[in-house]
Amino acid sequence: MARPSQAKENLIKAAYDLIWETSYGATSVDDICARAGVRKGSFYHFFESKAHLTIATLDAGRAKHFPELNEIFSPLVPPLERFVRFAGYVLFYQQERLALTGHVCGCALSSLGSEVGSMDELIRTHIIDIFSSHLRYYESAIRDAAREGLIDGTDAPLKAKMIQHYVQGALTHARVLNDLTPVHDMARSMLHILGAKPDLIPALS
Amino acid sequence: MARPSQAKENLIKAAYDLIWETSYGATSVDDICARAGVRKGSFYHFFESKAHLTIATLDAGRAKHFPELNEIFSPLVPPLERFVRFAGYVLFYQQERLALTGHVCGCALSSLGSEVGSMDELIRTHIIDIFSSHLRYYESAIRDAAREGLIDGTDAPLKAKMIQHYVQGALTHARVLNDLTPVHDMARSMLHILGAKPDLIPALS
DNA sequence: AAAATACTTGACTAAACAGTCAACAACCAC
């Protein structure tokens, strides 16, 4: 019968944190074990390799964040407000991670995908799948906003991609500059990209 | 008297190519030497470390690209056309690199900065400096376009940042998805972000 | 109490890696 253990979850959390803070390549199996408080034998009991653990961190991240994104992008939320709330959600996690690490960490998926994407097909396709989900949140909100006459509805898919690319570029910049200004500008910029009229924009908190 | 040698230039080019193709961490000194066709003793004769060589690649990239960017963003070029030409310039280099490597490589600065920025301050500040220059190209073009009545001139600095973040997000996506579609969409999207009226947009080639 | 299952360990192995070094070679000035 199974012997209860937190080792697996601790390894996933440790890998998630370390890879996001620095990079995939700079994060060794020993580093992850040290952060998780387990020994290498345990690591390899649960995971075939660092790459397999990384896939588990992506799945854990999805499990953690998608319920929250479902709330933010719920069809019950006024469409443009979804983007404002989303900007708040991004800022919240960036500030939290900044407090823990001392520097802005940006988008974990984007950094990981960029670094590892040409060398590990499994990690790459997992990230692409998550990116596709994000894109559908944006598209749905854009269509709903157009239906309410809040914005011009032409080319919703392209606008969704603009939003997605802009958000990730802003997070990458925040990380490189070690400065949250791009994240603070996010709500306003997304609404600008969508062509929302200023008087129709919900309060930017 | 100096003994003529191409070793240094070959090392710089090799490092530039390999780091852009894969990543900083996945590129070893041995890899660079193999690609450059020199031995490790020569590597360390010219460069103190891989990090120092990377700084040299950033300087070389700047020397190569800035004359071209000066032409693209010349005040003699109609402002909105500068963005269209810039998109063409980005596409050209992405297609060239795709042909050489078999996969989309995205923005070398962005990838490198994201991967290494929290661990090497010298590399980070070099990249930030280059980013600042790019931003000034965008701002200048935006102000010129506003002066000509082509776009709304409010908040030129924020729009320049939107452009910059969007461009880098698009390139990161192109790299992760291994698909140039985001780069093909770039001209159109940048002009949309700037709020350019369709009839004022120069021909999208 | 015994057996089965799952978790834990850290020394160990082999490979990868950054960086060093003394010696040699090529080029140019004198």
Added chain:
DNA sequence: GTGGTTGTTGACTGTTTAGTCAAGTATTTT
């Protein structure tokens, strides 16, 4: 032709790294 300067070499060293393994331990079921 000689001496000075610069470039080249690859075996070598020490460290880092991923991954293995036999043995031990903890938990649960029978």
